[in-house]
């Protein structure tokens with residue numbers, strides 16, 4: 001069975017981020033930083049809550065770091081490590097992604 005389509009690259013154009021539903025029912029999110037796509041489970045290691053409050057806002061001002069809207073934890077987009085805030089040195093759970101020729105975004109198959 002083919003992997004379900006999660007989103008399209010163009011869906012990230014407005015804010016650089018996008019909340020998504022994963023096929024197994026978990027919440028996820030995507031961000032694009034310097035043209036590269038990253039995806040994580042939408043669960044902050046500080047309080048096990050979603051990172052977003054405003055729709056599809058996952059990036060700090062400047063667009064370089066992922067930010068939890070609740071208490072401001074900052075995460076590296078490259079590996080999900082928290083570099084500042086109440087969960088420093090903990091990490092987001094990464095998603096392995098695949099992008100097809102039309103910009104469709106899927107979970108990468110193992």
Ligand code: FES
Nearest residue numbers: 044046068071073
């Ligand atoms: S819930 Fe994310 S920083 Fe507190």
